[in-house]
Amino acid sequence: MATTLPPQLEVVDQPLDTQMTLSFGPQHPSTHGVLRLELVLDGEMVVRCVPDIGYLHTGMEKLFEYKKYQQGIVITDRMDYLNPLGNNLAYCMAVEKLLGIEIPERAQVIRVLMCELQRIGSHMVWLGTHALDIGAMTVFFYCFRQREKILNLIEAASGERMTPSYFRIGGLMMDLPVGFERRCRQFADDFPEAVEEFHDLLSGNRIFQNRTKGVGIISAEDAIDWGLTGPSLRGSGVNLDIRRANPYSGYETYDFDVPVEHGGDVWSRYMVRMRELKESNKIIRQALDRLRPGPVKADAPKVVLPEREAMKTHMDALIHHFLIVAEGFNVPAGEVYHPIEGSKGELGVYIKSDGGPKPARVHVRGPSFINLSALPDMVEGETVADVVAVIGSIDIVLGEIDR
Amino acid sequence: MSGPAPTPAPDTQFLMSQDIERENEIAAGSRRPTYQAPPAELVAALRRERAEWFADAVEAFGELTLVVPRERIAEVCAHLKSAPGFEFDMLSDVTGVDRGPEEEPRFEVNYHLFSTKRYHRLRLKVLLDQEDVRVPSVVPVWRTANWHERETFDMFGVVFDGHPDLRRILLPDDWQGHALRKDFPLRGYEPYSLT
Numbered sequence: 001m002a003t004t005l006p007p008q009l010e011v012v013d014q015p016l017d018t019q020m021t022l023s024f025g026p027q028h029p030s031t032h033g034v035l036r037l038e039l040v041l042d043g044e045m046v047v048r049c050v051p052d053i054g055y056l057h058t059g060m061e062k063l064f065e066y067k068k069y070q071q072g073i074v075i076t077d078r079m080d081y082l083n084p085l086g087n088n089l090a091y092c093m094a095v096e097k098l099l100g101i102e103i104p105e106r107a108q109v110i111r112v113l114m115c116e117l118q119r120i121g122s123h124m125v126w127l128g129t130h131a132l133d134i135g136a137m138t139v140f141f142y143c144f145r146q147r148e149k150i151l152n153l154i155e156a157a158s159g160e161r162m163t164p165s166y167f168r169i170g171g172l173m174m175d176l177p178v179g180f181e182r183r184c185r186q187f188a189d190d191f192p193e194a195v196e197e198f199h200d201l202l203s204g205n206r207i208f209q210n211r212t213k214g215v216g217i218i219s220a221e222d223a224i225d226w227g228l229t230g231p232s233l234r235g236s237g238v239n240l241d242i243r244r245a246n247p248y249s250g251y252e253t254y255d256f257d258v259p260v261e262h263g264g265d266v267w268s269r270y271m272v273r274m275r276e277l278k279e280s281n282k283i284i285r286q287a288l289d290r291l292r293p294g295p296v297k298a299d300a301p302k303v304v305l306p307e308r309e310a311m312k313t314h315m316d317a318l319i320h321h322f323l324i325v326a327e328g329f330n331v332p333a334g335e336v337y338h339p340i341e342g343s344k345g346e347l348g349v350y351i352k353s354d355g356g357p358k359p360a361r362v363h364v365r366g367p368s369f370i371n372l373s374a375l376p377d378m379v380e381g382e383t384v385a386d387v388v389a390v391i392g393s394i395d396i397v398l399g400e401i402d403r
Numbered sequence: 404m405s406g407p408a409p410t411p412a413p414d415t416q417f418l419m420s421q422d423i424e425r426e427n428e429i430a431a432g433s434r435r436p437t438y439q440a441p442p443a444e445l446v447a448a449l450r451r452e453r454a455e456w457f458a459d460a461v462e463a464f465g466e467l468t469l470v471v472p473r474e475r476i477a478e479v480c481a482h483l484k485s486a487p488g489f490e491f492d493m494l495s496d497v498t499g500v501d502r503g504p505e506e507e508p509r510f511e512v513n514y515h516l517f518s519t520k521r522y523h524r525l526r527l528k529v530l531l532d533q534e535d536v537r538v539p540s541v542v543p544v545w546r547t548a549n550w551h552e553r554e555t556f557d558m559f560g561v562v563f564d565g566h567p568d569l570r571r572i573l574l575p576d577d578w579q580g581h582a583l584r585k586d587f588p589l590r591g592y593e594p595y596s597l598t
Contacts, residue, residue, distance in 0.1 A: 054575070062582055062587075097437075225545055227495070245522040246524070248437045335513075337496065350496065350513065350515070361501070
């Protein structure tokens with residue numbers, strides 16, 4: 001390609017002058033993965049911040065084009081590895097939109113239930129690491145204790161803790177195990193108390209407040225212009241939640257509030273997520289109340305794998321099983337973009353199909369990728385120590401940024 | 404383990420008439436399209452008024468796609484961002500597509516627009532020939548386009564004219580080729596070494 005690239009960022013290193021360049025990361029623990037920032041500092045103040053990403057790039061979007069539709073689900077698990085069920089949902093719903101499949105009521109409810117559990121789990125990692133970055137060590141252990149309970153629930157349902165692949169095209173991998181509802185209700189009953197514990201540890205803490213209030217401010221207009229979504233946008237006073245704006249999976253029938261804070265700083269983003277924990281818990285309770293016996297897979301024999309028993313006793317089920325596994329299923333040609341509210345913001349999946357069993361193009365709009373692009377706007381003019389607080393507050397996962 | 408208060412047996416709840424109504428309401432909700440395109444009459448009016456802006460319009464799977472000639476894209480985006488009734492103040496996503504080396508036009512650039520006020524979405528599509536893979540940048544319209552366009556440049560080699568900082572973003576600066584093009588092999592041309 002005859003393309004002239006602009007020169008790399010010039011390294012400023014003048015010992016007698018006050019400016020210097022600091023390479024922040026990619027091994028620094030508070031960068032939440034392998035993020036590298038080039039910070040130009042004037043004393044302790046950040047003059048310029050240039051994020052450098054791609055250390056975890058594994059070519060997932062390329063890989064999708066070489067895998068059948070149902071094989072793509074396991075790739076999505078590994079993108080935002082703190083919110084794998086959200087990724088599963090976005091991908092499966094995009095394929096279902098192309099196929100025009102309706103999924104049964106019970107599967108819808110279980111999807112909502114599991115996604116909200118996963119949202120709490122993702123927020124637990126955010127809260128623990130965010131507090132740890134700022135210097136509050138105890139919260140980390142309290143959060144991981146709660147997350148462990150959620151991972152156990154996800155493991156009970158799907159067999160995997162981190163990479164569940166529980167949602168399949170046309171429904172679920174399988175129904176919930178016996179006793180899941182009781183365990184999940186137990187968790188939902190205990191969780192509000194845990195949230196109060198986090199508030200006791202952090203929200204009233206003067207050091208935490210001093211480190212977060214008025215730091216990393218971004219206005220509502222700037223946040224929209226930078227494409228911020230999710231809690232990071234709602235912390236700037238914009239009431240936007242994809243679950244409300246473009247409802248999917250029956251979210252419009254659930255009763256929950258969308259927390260909004262108006263400060264636009266680290267503290268506001270913190271409070272939005274803390275309040276979201278309780279709202280997610282509310283949705284979990286409602287979803288548990290709605291669980292009724294029923295099928296969890298759509299009636300689409302050419303797309304959905306048959307039950308094991310049917311496969312052994314019915315010839316047609318065996319044929320369908322063989323064809324789905326060996327050749328995949330054809331998806332009508334066309335293109336769709338399906339957005340959902342992931343734990344970090346708008347998680348959109350764009351799929352272009354050419355009519356075959358493998359997608360022509362899959363693109364994932366990762367909320368972390370976009371939210372990170374607004375980081376320079378938030379940290380320029382702040383101190384180096386505040387950079388750590390701001391990175392924690394936008395809740396990034398490098399697996400999703402680099403894909 | 405001390406469980407919560409026992410809940411009523413599910414079967415009796417299921418048979419209650421209000422619950423069945425509720426179930427139907429939920430089922431109807433799940434069938435509704437997840438999002439809307441902007442009002443059809445506004446789109447039709449705009450297409451009549453500015454016929455040179457839109458080469459084609461496709462409606463499929465409940466999504467509206469407008470095909471825009473390459474030179475017009477920045478202009479169209481700037482108009483849609485502020486035009487009453489559209490108000491697409493957020494750019495959700497920009498993504499490239501390679502239709503394959505033998506197709507002409509070979510490349511697509513898709514812009515997914517979203518309105519934080521009206522909650523509707525729209526896709527703009529620009530088609531590019533293989534010989535001249537250039538398109539005006541929309542960074543002056545939305546700053547979020549910066550990284551999206553860098554990613555599209557990195558993966559497809561689409562050059563965005565007027566972009567303030569068009570560098571590779573995910574792959575190393577000395578990478579040869581553009582990885583998401585269909586003629587780029589899955590495992591690359593040779594093992595990549597960082598040394």
